[in-house]
Amino acid sequence: MSDLASTTLSVLDLAPIRQGGSAAETFQDSVSLAQFTEKLGYHRYWLAEHHNIEGIASAATAVLIGHIAGQTSHIRVGSGGIMLPNHPPLVVAEQFGTLETLYPGRIDLGLGRAPGSDGATMQAMRRHARAGVDDFPAQLDELRGYLAEATPHQRVKAVPGQGTHVPIWLLGSSGFSAQLAAKLGLPFAFAAQFAPGYLFEALRLYRDNFQPSAHLDAPHATVGLPVIAAESDAMAEYLATTAQQKFLNLIRGKPTVSLPPVEQLDWSPMERAQVEQFLGAAIIGGPETVKAKLADFQARTGANELMINSDFYDHQDRLRSYQIVADAAK
Secondary structure: OOOOHOOOOEEEEOEEOOOOOOOOHHHHHHHHHHHHHHHHHOOOEEEOOOOOOOOOOOOOHHHHHHHHHEEEEOOOOOOEEEEEOOOOOHHHHHHHHHHHOOOOOOOEEEEOOOOOOOOHHHOOOOOOOOOOOOOOHHHHHHHHHOOOOOOOOOOOOOOOOOOOOOOOOEEEEOOOHHHHHHHHHEEEEEOOOHHHHHHHHHHHHHHOOOOOOOOOOOOOOOEEEEEEEEOOOOHHHHHHHHHHHHHHHHHOOOOOEEEOOOOOOOOOOOHHHHHHOOOOOEEEEEEHHHHHHHHHHHHHHHOEEEEEEEEOOOOHHHHHHHHHHHHOOO
């Protein structure tokens, strides 16, 4: 049974750069979206770490989190996520300890296990291909130690960071992070915004294996969900071609900035199937369609929180989509 009205709604902003736009414009749009969704009652606003991708401007994720937090008043702001293999745990603790000190009680630290970069980019970041992937649990343990109270014999401390207890979330699109989050009693976020195939199995693993901790008494499952809402089903389908073009060009090996919507996509049946696989969880439609599909999705997943990612070419269309989603959940 759906319980959409009591489900937390949050925002995942991938900081898209649009054709004819710039990173500076993207940052302005992100502030605008954060302020708008804060007024609508969205609970948290997350940004994701990506590198060497022409159409995404959130590479310096912690910097952008601070910028958004400084331009809002109460919405939680965080990472969805920081790719821990790319960074020394001490540096992450210092960055997020600083953010928590500046904006107390408003910062989240979502962590991913995958590097999220190609080999050349990883080399430029001075990381090797398996860095932090196989030893992710050890890295996570080290990071948690820097954010907890210092121990008497601790030689290296995160300053600031030590004792800030920044809330940690584990993110993933497979069973590994789901089971690790369950074992540690941490909240878990599944990336259905681009990899919905393993969603239900990951949620099952998380809930079945969850061990209560000082952080959580019961599982808290967040699901990233792509939503394209507009004034009508037909308009939403048209506007959704911006996101479809992005995945289509990714499949073709030529990632691009956000492109204007088109009346018809030029793709092969195989390409269409691949794009639909990426966007398999997407909710596309007018207000009534979105309301019904959101309620159905929440009922099927039992998600405690839906983290809405809406990819549009025009910023006003994006704002309107988040308004429609907020209205649907009332």
